[in-house]
Amino acid sequence: MQNITQTITMVPLQHYVLFCTLLFVIGVAGVLIKRNALVIFMSIEIMLNSINLLLVAFSVYHNDPAGQIFVFFVMIVAAAEVAVGLALVVMVYRHTHSIDIDFLNKLKW
């Protein structure tokens, strides 16, 4: 495991940026397209993961461990967010018997 990544520098950093941008954009498209609140949460998780990967890539390539600590805190906040968010989804389901977010438009106008 010590020398597994002697070759990581063969992958240019530009490819990591492209890949993470693509994942992030897929997440954004999911939030815009879907109506199911659960799938919207999943899209947000995809976006968080792409950002995590980009942070770790920059942290490794620039030899700065603070980036990976930051990823750790992002994961902590994501876990807390999912716990509260799914409780909200359960509550919305109890009130409207659906998790379609288009029913939740009372605050829109």
Next chain:
Amino acid sequence: MMLTKYLFYFFSIIAIFASVMVLISKKPIHSVLYLTLAFLSIAGHFILLNAQFIAIVNVIVYAGAIMVLFLFTVMLLNLNLAAEHKKSNIIKISAVVAAGLLFLTITGASKKMDLTFNREQVITQIGLVKNLGKILFSDFRLPFEVSGILFLSAMVGAVMLGKKTGD
């Protein structure tokens, strides 16, 4: 030694495929399972970068805890039905176009970014548990403790929201 380079593209293709499948699956439970696949391939990326601590935490927290929460919600609420009514095609097309424009903007901006790095200076040992633990418990003590309070408040909030009101 070319293997890791191919593994990068292999994991990337799996992650993108799984993320797209999350969006186009009809049933929520298929979305959850594809999301697990995407998280595992991203954990593979972390291992390629020798960020072993982050890789393990990613598997435990995302593929373990968060996925179990999603699965329990899908199963307990019996939500595993295909969506009855869909958004209109105009909204879908405009959403995809907006996402594509965002992609173009970010890639265009990243062309001007300074992505150079010192190839000799890359020391791949910073992602090990030993080194990260030392930094986490010296420089980042306060955020670490505060995150514990955040978890406590999130737990209280989840219990408050999930509690049945009125009886």
